[in-house]
Amino acid sequence: MKLGIISGTGKEGKALAIRFGMYGHSIFIGSRSIDKAVIIEKEIKLQLPKIDIKGSDYRNTVLAADIIFIALPYHVVIDELLNLKDVLKNKIIIDTSVPMIYNNGKFNRDSTIKDSISTQIYNSLDSTHVISAFHTISHLDLNNINKELDHDVLYFANDSLAESNFLNLITTIKGLNPVNCGTLDLSFLIESQVPLLLNINKIYKKSTSIKIKGL
Numbered sequence: 386m387k388l389g390i391i392s393g394t395g396k397e398g399k400a401l402a403i404r405f406g407m408y409g410h411s412i413f414i415g416s417r418s419i420d421k422a423v424i425i426e427k428e429i430k431l432q433l434p435k436i437d438i439k440g441s442d443y444r445n446t447v448l449a450a451d452i453i454f455i456a457l458p459y460h461v462v463i464d465e466l467l468n469l470k471d472v473l474k475n476k477i478i479i480d481t482s483v484p485m486i487y488n489n490g491k492f493n494r495d496s497t498i499k500d501s502i503s504t505q506i507y508n509s510l511d512s513t514h515v516i517s518a519f520h521t522i523s524h525l526d527l528n529n530i531n532k533e534l535d536h537d538v539l540y541f542a543n544d545s546l547a548e549s550n551f552l553n554l555i556t557t558i559k560g561l562n563p564v565n566c567g568t569l570d571l572s573f574l575i576e577s578q579v580p581l582l583l584n585i586n587k588i589y590k591k592s593t594s595i596k597i598k599g600l
């Protein structure tokens with residue numbers, strides 16, 4: 386599949402590019418700076434010489450891709466995506482954003498943000514299919530190409546077209562197990578679990594994620 390990543394130069398975006406590129410998907414790295422995107426393209430090619438990858442700006446990344454991962458700081462997501470509203474029509478977005486703050490040595494969800502970021506995206510764009518997922522999967526796990534994944538991908542969706550395309554994509558990656566968590570309005574629940582994991586990571590000096598038992 387043709388996958389865009391906005392931004393593909395950050396920790397999570399680059400890690401998604403590596404993991405999905407490893408499995409033969411065509412990757413488009415989007416950045417505010419084309420030079421920065423090309424540097425990341427070259428870095429990833431050194432690691433994975435056979436990867437099909439191209440660095441570009443946000444707009445051309447959306448135009449080139451069918452499915453676009455959003456891995457941006459939460460406070461810029463809506464403005465950046467509103468700039469791309471025209472080209473995002475009929476595309477599928479996978480939003481990974483977490484509204485998180487770090488204060489006094491502790492991670493917490495930003496309590497000033499009421500709705501989940503994915504809900505805000507859904508309400509801001511026309512005819513764009515939105516999935517909320519990957520919040521609890523660290524870049525440290527995704528970009529370690531020697532590490533086999535064994536991760537639940539907790540996801541939220543409002544429409545079946547987005548969901549079926551998402552499931553087709555996820556099942557191409559070994560070790561990713563999708564778990565349907567309901568509609569997008571509920572994804573604020575997972576946003577609160579990320580600071581929980583990061584506080585645990587800090588205490589134990591590990592990279593943790595969430596696995597659902599009993600399914």
Ligand SMILES: NC(=O)c1ccc[n+]([C@@H]2O[C@H](COP(=O)([O-])OP(=O)(O)OC[C@H]3O[C@@H](n4cnc5c(N)ncnc54)[C@H](OP(=O)(O)O)[C@@H]3O)[C@@H](O)[C@H]2O)c1
Nearest residue numbers: 392394395396397416417456457459481482483520523524
């Ligand atoms: N890190 C993880 O393990 C992880 C896991 C799950 C979810 N996430 C989510 O993914 C999102 C990105 O996290 P990250 O850790 O990858 O962050 P990051 O390393 O800081 O990368 C963020 C990227 O966003 C772009 N950007 C656009 N506007 C920006 C601005 N005003 N200030 C700073 N950067 C801006 C930058 O790319 P350009 O300059 O190239 O445009 C930058 O490389 C967050 O919402 C986070 O909650 C992260």
